[in-house]
Amino acid sequence: MTKSILLAVSLFVAPLAHAQDLHGAWIATESDATGDQTEHTLIFAGTFFSEAIFGKAHGKFIGTKGGSYTLNDDTLDLTYEFANQSPNLVGETKSVSYTLKNNTLELGGYTWTRIDDGTPGDLFGAWLISGRKREGEIVKRDTSGPRKTMKILSGTRFQWIAFNTETKQFMGTGGGTYTTIDGKYTENIGFFSRDDSRVGASLEFNYELKDGDWHHSGLSSKGQPIYEVWSHRRL
Structure with missing residues (x-):
C-alpha cells in the first residue's frame, strides 16, 4: 500500500519537476556575414513563454513570439x-x-544558455495588467478578453507584450533586465519596438505585492505619472 502511494506521488511530481527545469531565462546568439550578432532571449514562467530577438550591440528590435506551453516527453x-x-x-x-542538459537547452535549431532559473526576483511569473489608479481610485480591467498586455519575468529578465489573440495583432513590446531591491523595481531597457532610442535607459518604480497583485507606480518612459495593478496570469 505504502509503495503504491509513493509511486503515485512520484508519477505526479516528476512531470512538474521536469517542467520546472525550463523556468527562467535563456539566451542564444547568431552572427551574420559582417559579424553583427543577434540575440534571442527566451523566458519560461509558469505555463507561459516569450522569445525576443534584437541586435546584441544596439538593441534594435527584430521580432518576438510567445504564448503558452506544455511539456510532452521530449x-x-x-x-x-x-x-x-x-x-x-x-x-x-x-x-x-x-x-536539456545541465544549463544548456537545444531547441528550435539554437543552443540556449541559461541566464537564471527564475531567482532571485519577487516578480517571477507571467502577469496581466488588471487595473490603473485614476483620481485616487483603482479602476479594474477585465483580463479575460482577447486584447492583453502581458509582462513576463524570469529572475533577472523581463518582457512586456501588447497583443490581440482574436485579430492576431501585435501592438508593441519591450524588455531587458530588472532588479527588485528595497521596494524599488528598476528596468534596464535592452530593446523597445516603438522607439530604439530608449535602449540603454533605466526606469525606477515603486512596487508592492498586495493580495497577490503587483502594484507598480512611478513615472513612465515619457515622464508621465502611472499607477498600475498587475495580476498573475492563470490562463
Missing part, C-alpha cells in the same frame, strides 16, 4: 498568442523537440 507544445513576424502562427500549436 517535446514542447507551443501555442502562440503573438508573433509579429508570422501573425498566422497565432492560435496554432507547434510541437518542437528539445534536449
Whole structure:
C-alpha cells in the first residue's frame, strides 16, 4: 500500500519537476556575414513563454513570439498568442523537440544558455495588467478578453507584450533586465519596438505585492505619472 502511494506521488511530481527545469531565462546568439550578432532571449514562467530577438550591440528590435506551453516527453507544445513576424502562427500549436542538459537547452535549431532559473526576483511569473489608479481610485480591467498586455519575468529578465489573440495583432513590446531591491523595481531597457532610442535607459518604480497583485507606480518612459495593478496570469 505504502509503495503504491509513493509511486503515485512520484508519477505526479516528476512531470512538474521536469517542467520546472525550463523556468527562467535563456539566451542564444547568431552572427551574420559582417559579424553583427543577434540575440534571442527566451523566458519560461509558469505555463507561459516569450522569445525576443534584437541586435546584441544596439538593441534594435527584430521580432518576438510567445504564448503558452506544455511539456510532452521530449517535446514542447507551443501555442502562440503573438508573433509579429508570422501573425498566422497565432492560435496554432507547434510541437518542437528539445534536449536539456545541465544549463544548456537545444531547441528550435539554437543552443540556449541559461541566464537564471527564475531567482532571485519577487516578480517571477507571467502577469496581466488588471487595473490603473485614476483620481485616487483603482479602476479594474477585465483580463479575460482577447486584447492583453502581458509582462513576463524570469529572475533577472523581463518582457512586456501588447497583443490581440482574436485579430492576431501585435501592438508593441519591450524588455531587458530588472532588479527588485528595497521596494524599488528598476528596468534596464535592452530593446523597445516603438522607439530604439530608449535602449540603454533605466526606469525606477515603486512596487508592492498586495493580495497577490503587483502594484507598480512611478513615472513612465515619457515622464508621465502611472499607477498600475498587475495580476498573475492563470490562463
